[in-house]
Amino acid sequence: MDTGSIAWGVTATALVLFMTPGVAFFYGGLVKAKSVVSMMMMSFGALGLISVLWILYGFNMSAVGSPLEFAGNPFSDFGMTALASGETANTDLVGATYGATFAIITIALISGAIADRAKFGSWMIFAGLFATIAYFPIAAWVWGGGWIMNLGTTLFGEDAGIGVIDYAGGTAVHINAGAAALALALVLGKRIGFQKGITKPHNVPLTLLGAAILWFGWFGFNAGAEWLNELANVGLIVVNTVGATAAAIIGWIVVEKFKDGKATSVGAASGAVAGLVAITPACANLTPGWALLLGIVAGAVCAIAVELKFKLGFDDSLDVVGIHLVGGLIGTLYLGFFATETGLFVGGGIEQLAVQAIAAFAVLIYSFIVAFVIGFAIEKTIGFRVKNEDEIAGVDTSVHGEEGYALVD
Template identity: 50%
Template sequence: MPPGITTLAADTPTLSAANTGFMLICSALVMLMTPALAFFYGGMVRVKSTLNMLMMSFISLGIVTILWVLYGFSLAFGTDAGSVIGWSQDYVGLSGIGVTELWDGYTIPVYVFAVFQLMFAVLTPALISGALADRVKFTSWALFITLWVTVVYFPVAHWVWGAGGWLYELGVIDFAGGTAVHINAGAAALGVILVIGKRVGFKKDPMRPHSLPLVMLGAGLLWFGWFGFNAGSWLGNDDGVGAVMFVNTQVATAAAMLAWLAYEKIRHGAFTTLGAASGAVAGLVAITPAGGAVSPLGAIAVGAIAGVLCAMAVGLKYKFGYDDSLDVVGVHLVGGIIGSLLIGFFATGGVQSDAKGLFYGGGLDQLGKQAVGVFAVLAYSLVVSAILAFLVDKILGMRVDEDDEISGIDQVEHAETAYDFSGAGGGAASRTAAPGPAAPTNKKVDA
C-alpha cells in the first residue's frame, strides 16, 4: 500500500470507477473488523466485563475518526519531514482536497485512500484493549487512545507507508500492517500491562470465556473483513497482486487454524473452538505483512508456523507473570513478528516486488531489513506506550478500584449488564412456586 508506487502504466492516471468502488467496499470491510473484534473479545471475557470489552473497541470508532480528520491523515501521509513524520496543511480537516483529486499515482480519489487508511487507524488501538480486560477505567482508556494514536500510530504509519518514511525508504515490506498494526498494537499492549499490573485473581481464579459462540462469530467476521484489509491494501486490482493477496489470506488462515488445533490436540488432548478462532486470527495476522511477497505454498508455511508458535506463545504470560488478558501479545505481537520476518525467507520476488528471500536466492538482505522494521516498531511502541500509560495513570488513574473490579466493571463504568436473567426460567414451575425468600445456597458462582 505504499504511496508513490504504482503498477499502472506511465501515463497520467485517471479516475477508475471500478477501483474506486472496490476500495470503498474494502474500506467498509475493514470498518466491520472493529465491531467483529468487539464480539471476539467480548465473548472471551467473563460476563461481568462483556459490555466494557465491547465499548473499548467501539469508542475507537468515535475518537480515532475525529482525530484522523483533524490531523491524523496529515501526520501519517502528508509531506515527509525528516523521515519520521508527515504534514500537509491541505490534509488538515481534509479541507484542501479536491473531490476528484487522485491519490499519488493511483486511480482512486484521495478521499477514498484517506477513509481506507482511517479504518486501519481505528482498528489498531482497539486491538490493544484485549490485553487490558476487566480492570481499566473507560475515561482513562479514551484518553490513552487519543494520546496513543497521536504519538505512536500516526508516526509509525508514516515510517512504514508514508513516502519518505525511514522504514519505507529502507525497503521494509509490510503489505497491510504486520509492523504498523499488529506489532505496534501487541508491543503497546505489553507496555501498558507492565504498568497497570495484573487482574485480581490472575493465575488463581477461573477466567474462562463466557460465550464461545460470540468468540466464533467475531472470528468469522474478522476473517471476512480481513479480505478487505489485505486485498484492498494494493489500492486497486489492475495487475492481479490484490488477487494473490486475497488467495494467500485464505490459505494462510486455514493453515494456521489447522496447525493451532493440531498443536492443541497434542499438547492438551482436545480440539477447542477457542483454539480454532485464535488460530485463524494468528494466521490472518501473520499473512498481513507477507501475503503480497509469497506464493500460496509460502502462505501455507507462514500460516502453519504462526499457528504453532502463537499457540505456544500464549502460555508465556503464565511463565513470565504478565497478565495479557486475551492474548494480544501472544497472537498479534508474535504473529506480526513471525509474518514480517518470514518474508526474508519466503519472498519470491515475483508478486509485490522483486525482493527475494533466503529460500529464493535473495540471501539475508531482505531478512535484515525486515528485522530492523520489526524491532524498531516493537521498541518504540513498547517504551512510548508504557510512558503514556504511566502518565494517564498519574492524571486519571488507569484502573478501577479492586472492589469494583471484583463486582464487575460493566456496572461500575456503564451502569448496565450484558444479559438480563431476571426473566429466565419463567415456566410453569416458577408460576406455581410459593412466594417467599430463596433457600440458602453454598454454591459459588464464577462471574
C-alpha cells in the same frame, strides 16, 4: 480512476471498518459476562475517537516528504478541507478513509490486554494520545514515504531492489498493537487472582462470530489496497489470505491437542486470527505453498506463545501479545526467508531479512516505550485501573451502568 476500482475501494473500506466490531465480538466473548459491555465499548470508543482524529489531522501525519521527517504536519490540511475540494477528491478521500480503518483497528486491538480492569475514560485518553504519537507517525514511516519505506534504498542502494515488505500492517498494525498491549499489561498489573484458568470465555459463540467477521473483513484489509494497483495481485492475495488462515487453524489445534488433550473452538478461532496476522505483511509476496507453511508455523507458535504470560508473569488478558505481537513478528521476519525473489531461501540474500528485522524491532521498541509512558502517566494521575471492588463486581455496571445480559424472571 475507473468506477469499478473506486467501488472496490469503498467496499474494502467498509470491510475493514467492519473488522473493529469483529474485534469487539471476538474479545467480548472471551471475557467475564460482567465485563462484556466494557470490553466491546473499548473497540467502539476507538472507532469513534480515532475516526475523528484521523480526519482532523491523523491523515496529514501519515505521509512525509522526506525519510528524515518524523511525521507529516498535522495542520497542513486540517479537517481535509483541501483534499475534499481537489480535482481527484473522489479517489483521495476514499484512500484517506481506507487508511482511517487501519488506524482504528490498531488501537482497538490493544484493549484486549487490559480486559476486566480498565477505566473507559482513561482508555479513551490513552487511545487518542497513542494514535497521535505512535500510530500516525509509524504509518508514515512504513507506507507514507518515511524511513522504513526507504530503508532498503538507504542501506543497499536503489539497484539492490530491496525494501521493507509490509503489505497490510505486520509492523504498523500488529507489532505496533502487540507491543503497546504488553506495555499496558505491565502498567495496569495483574487481575485479582491471576493464574492459569482464572476465567473462561463466557460466550464462545460470540467469540467465533467475531473471528468469522474478522476473516471476512480481512479480505478488505489485505486485498483492499489493490484498488490503487488495478487489482494486479488480488488473486495471489486472496488465496494466501484463505490458505495461511486455514493452515494456522490446523497448527493451533494440533498443538492444543498435544498440550492440553483437547482441540477447542476458541483455539480454532485464535488460530485463525494468528494466521490472519501473520499473512498480513506477506500476502502479496509469497507463493501459496509458502503461505500455507507460514500459517502452520504461526498457528503452532502462537498457541505456545500465549502461555508465556503465566511463565513471565504479565497479565495480557486476551493474548494480544501472544497472537498479534508474536504473529506479526513471524509474518514480518518470514519474508526475509521466503519473499518471492528476494527471500534468503528463494534466490535472494540476507538483505531482505535485515531490513525486515530492523523495521520490526524498531516499531516494537518505539511502540512499547510510547505506550508505557502514556499508560504510566495516566495511571499515576487520574488512574487507569478500576478499584478492586469494581473489578470483582464487574466493570460493566461500575463503569457503564449497563449489563450485557439482563435476565428476568
